[in-house]
Amino acid sequence: MKQLNIIILLGLLLLLHSCGGCGDDSTPPPPPPNSNDILSISNTQTDEEIGLLVDGNIGSVAVNDSAFVSLDKDVQLGEITGTGEAIIFNNRRAPVLRQNINWKTDNTIIVETMPDEILIPVTVWILHTPYTTNRTNAIDWSLTTSMIWENERMGVAFEDYEIIDATNNPNAANYLNFTCSMRNNLINDIGNKPNRINIYVVETVDGGTSRGQACSIGSDFVAMASQAGSELLSHEIGHNFGLLHTDSRSDFNRTNVMHSASNTRQYFTEGQVFRSHFNPSSALNDTYNARSGKPIRNCGHLQSDSQCPDIGKRIWEDGTFRPN
Numbered sequence: 001m002k003q004l005n006i007i008i009l010l011g012l013l014l015l016l017h018s019c020g021g022c023g024d025d026s027t028p029p030p031p032p033p034n035s036n037d038i039l040s041i042s043n044t045q046t047d048e049e050i051g052l053l054v055d056g057n058i059g060s061v062a063v064n065d066s067a068f069v070s071l072d073k074d075v076q077l078g079e080i081t082g083t084g085e086a087i088i089f090n091n092r093r094a095p096v097l098r099q100n101i102n103w104k105t106d107n108t109i110i111v112e113t114m115p116d117e118i119l120i121p122v123t124v125w126i127l128h129t130p131y132t133t134n135r136t137n138a139i140d141w142s143l144t145t146s147m148i149w150e151n152e153r154m155g156v157a158f159e160d161y162e163i164i165d166a167t168n169n170p171n172a173a174n175y176l177n178f179t180c181s182m183r184n185n186l187i188n189d190i191g192n193k194p195n196r197i198n199i200y201v202v203e204t205v206d207g208g209t210s211r212g213q214a215c216s217i218g219s220d221f222v223a224m225a226s227q228a229g230s231e232l233l234s235h236e237i238g239h240n241f242g243l244l245h246t247d248s249r250s251d252f253n254r255t256n257v258m259h260s261a262s263n264t265r266q267y268f269t270e271g272q273v274f275r276s277h278f279n280p281s282s283a284l285n286d287t288y289n290a291r292s293g294k295p296i297r298n299c300g301h302l303q304s305d306s307q308c309p310d311i312g313k314r315i316w317e318d319g320t321f322r323p324n
């Protein structure tokens with residue numbers, strides 16, 4: 001009898017051992033299928049947010065320029081289906097348009113590498129005396145412009161900010177009180193460097209001692225009155241980049257760089273940054289040819305559709321104007 005008990009006990013022990021992991025209810029159940037699409041940036045920068053505008057379908061609803069922000073390289077988008085595209089913004093980088101994305105019904109992972117910022121050379125011709133004072137002003141303009149571009153993720157920086165003393169040019173006196181009708185003669189008489197924006201510093205523009213003129217949209221020309229505020233150059237180069245005034249819109253105020261009359265210009269919307277790069281008339285394309293082979297979108301100022309984000313589209317707040 002005692003032997004039988006030992007045999008039963010040994011048998012039970014053998015059964016327990018042969019059981020392996022069975023009955024171990026501390027193992028969590030397998031996770032549900034993960035239906036999260038991801039846009040992954042391969043070259044993120046520490047502490048610099050990635051901003052996205054995404055087109056596709058969420059559920060059965062088509063979404064246009066749905067905004068996402070992420071500090072992580074993997075931007076979590078939730079479940080997006082259908083076909084669409086994404087516009088990607090990042091500091092000190094040119095924005096990217098990723099077209100023809102097929103958002104599959106399971107996980108879609110889109111990997112993108114951001115290009116460097118675009119470096120543009122400019123030449124500043126100083127016609128108005130005193131040269132040294134006006135040279136200092138012109139340098140201030142460049143510093144403020146650079147700061148605004150960096151803060152607003154314009155993805156553009158000055159490669160070379162050449163300043164030429166033209167105060168001794170005998171023709172300079174003819175252009176000190178500048179209006180746009182003088183533009184072509186000024187270029188011929190003072191000088192002009194090709195394939196770059198040329199900036200001319202005069203005494204008055206349109207009769208004002210602190211005004212500026214690009215004379216046309218998408219040009220490579222700027223006239224600046226020597227007493228202009230330091231933020232005005234970013235406005236005039238905004239015209240060179242194809243941007244129009246925003247005064248008529250209730251979702252803009254004087255803090256936007258493209259307000260026509262302001263000394264508090266500091267913000268660009270993502271709709272403006274997009275147009276600056278993708279519009280064919282932008283100096284980045286037609287003066288600098290800096291985006292050869294990249295997509296072009298001829299977005300009208302007030303165009304707002306699947307091809308063009310609204311001019312008032314914001315991923316990040318601009319003062320009192322919230323992301324939208």
Ligand SMILES: [Zn+2]
Binds near residue numbers: 239
């Ligand atoms: Zn203007």
